[in-house]
Amino acid sequence: MNRKMKFRTKLCLYFLLFTLIIFGVLWLLQTVFLQKFYNNMLINHTKSAVGEMESAGISDGNFEIIDNIARENSLLVYITDKKGNIIYSADEYKSNDSDNKNPYLKGEKLNYQESFYRNLPENYKDFLKALENGNGVTEYQTETHYIYGKYLKNETVLYISTTLDAVGSTADIIKIQLLWVSVLSVVIAVALAYVISKRFSKPVAMLSEQANKLGSKNFSGEFEKGFCMEIDELENVLADTNEKLVQAKTYQQELLANVSHDLRTPLTMIRGYAESIKDFGDDEKQRISDSDIIIRETDRLTALVNEILEYSELQANGEKTNFADVNFSSLVKKVIKQFEPLFQTQDGKIESSLTENLSINGNSRQLERVVYNLLDNAIRHTGESKKITVILKEENKHILLSVRDYGNGIPQEEIPHIWERYYTYHQRKKQGVSGLGLAIVKQIVDLHGGSCNVESNAGKGCNFIVKF
Numbered sequence: 001m002n003r004k005m006k007f008r009t010k011l012c013l014y015f016l017l018f019t020l021i022i023f024g025v026l027w028l029l030q031t032v033f034l035q036k037f038y039n040n041m042l043i044n045h046t047k048s049a050v051g052e053m054e055s056a057g058i059s060d061g062n063f064e065i066i067d068n069i070a071r072e073n074s075l076l077v078y079i080t081d082k083k084g085n086i087i088y089s090a091d092e093y094k095s096n097d098s099d100n101k102n103p104y105l106k107g108e109k110l111n112y113q114e115s116f117y118r119n120l121p122e123n124y125k126d127f128l129k130a131l132e133n134g135n136g137v138t139e140y141q142t143e144t145h146y147i148y149g150k151y152l153k154n155e156t157v158l159y160i161s162t163t164l165d166a167v168g169s170t171a172d173i174i175k176i177q178l179l180w181v182s183v184l185s186v187v188i189a190v191a192l193a194y195v196i197s198k199r200f201s202k203p204v205a206m207l208s209e210q211a212n213k214l215g216s217k218n219f220s221g222e223f224e225k226g227f228c229m230e231i232d233e234l235e236n237v238l239a240d241t242n243e244k245l246v247q248a249k250t251y252q253q254e255l256l257a258n259v260s261h262d263l264r265t266p267l268t269m270i271r272g273y274a275e276s277i278k279d280f281g282d283d284e285k286q287r288i289s290d291s292d293i294i295i296r297e298t299d300r301l302t303a304l305v306n307e308i309l310e311y312s313e314l315q316a317n318g319e320k321t322n323f324a325d326v327n328f329s330s331l332v333k334k335v336i337k338q339f340e341p342l343f344q345t346q347d348g349k350i351e352s353s354l355t356e357n358l359s360i361n362g363n364s365r366q367l368e369r370v371v372y373n374l375l376d377n378a379i380r381h382t383g384e385s386k387k388i389t390v391i392l393k394e395e396n397k398h399i400l401l402s403v404r405d406y407g408n409g410i411p412q413e414e415i416p417h418i419w420e421r422y423y424t425y426h427q428r429k430k431q432g433v434s435g436l437g438l439a440i441v442k443q444i445v446d447l448h449g450g451s452c453n454v455e456s457n458a459g460k461g462c463n464f465i466v467k468f
Helices: 007-032 034-056 064-073 124-133 168-211 229-279 284-317 328-345 364-380 423-427 437-447
Strands: 076-081 086-090 137-141 145-151 156-163 324-327 349-354 359-362 387-395 398-405 451-457 461-467
Touching: 007 168, 034 064, 034 145, 034 156, 064 076, 064 086, 124 137, 124 145, 124 156, 229 284, 324 328, 324 364, 328 349, 328 364, 328 387, 328 398, 359 364, 364 387, 364 398, 364 437, 364 461, 437 451
Parallel strands: 349 387
Antiparallel strands: 076 086, 076 156, 137 145, 145 156, 324 359, 387 398, 398 461, 451 461
């Protein structure tokens, strides 16, 4: 079984690995590739020196500039003709002539046999052949030297050579220094890794400890803030999550209490009247009365279960599913017709003013549920007036549905909470409702990008307004 490492241990190991990689790269660069880097640097300096000489006019016989460049770059320079006769030479050891005269001049003519400053290299003829075969430019490298040559404009030859010194002794010194630096750096890295990992792991460990207590009474919400922005944001998320979990747990407890009560009452009545029919089934009138009660309580039980399931489905999905263009005017008219017969038996009246052919892009079943719940809520709270007003109209490119009752109204302190689940159940003294009706309305309207509002005056009823 593989054991996963702690965050602190892993962070420490990653830091050490980073340190080892850095010093591994340094070892390669300063030992293995040092000679190559050094050679490339000398070659680049040599080519740059050629450019300086040509810019100074050596093709036109201005040879004095060669001495300075040769001394500055540790170069051996020859200017010869194509047969190998020396015209001028210079190296880093050549002293400045006080009269700045060409040492190869005798009188006014060049003398190739006298006063040579330095003899040509032994392989100069090979150099000339390489120059001729290379169309006037050549460069090559031996174990100890780099040679560059080219034809100048005045039919002369430029020869430049630089020594590729071995850096072995220098590399040995660097290795010893790197060894001590590496050992010292690893010790420092271990100490830093320990301190940093401890500092980083502390808030993470606190977060982990508090996360295990989410939703419980032991959750304190005490975090070490200020370490970094991401940790602070995570701490805020955990605090918000805990608040929602506690709220959800409260709702769950309320749901169990509410549902158990609402289920127990109709189930008890159904059982009682079913036994009454069984025991006293000879009385036709009593049997019909008991059967009606059983049917009523069964319908009530079914409606309660359906509301709970519907709200749970909306909470779980929360997505725009099966949306299409819905004739909202026809839908509202259909729901009103469903309520009118029952409401008329209670001497009630539904007045409506509906604008025709108003369409909404949405889920037909869910939109019907919104209208149904608002009308059902209005009928249960219409009071002695037994009157409900339904208005559907278009206003400022929005569709407004208004359902007004003329009952006792809602106290102002309750209005901000009426859309909360189970709030109605608790506040309305368990009047045979689940407390989910308006919560379902709010959930569906939000899903369709709309808004819900309510206007209420004490003793004058409520006006629920839904805007799409």
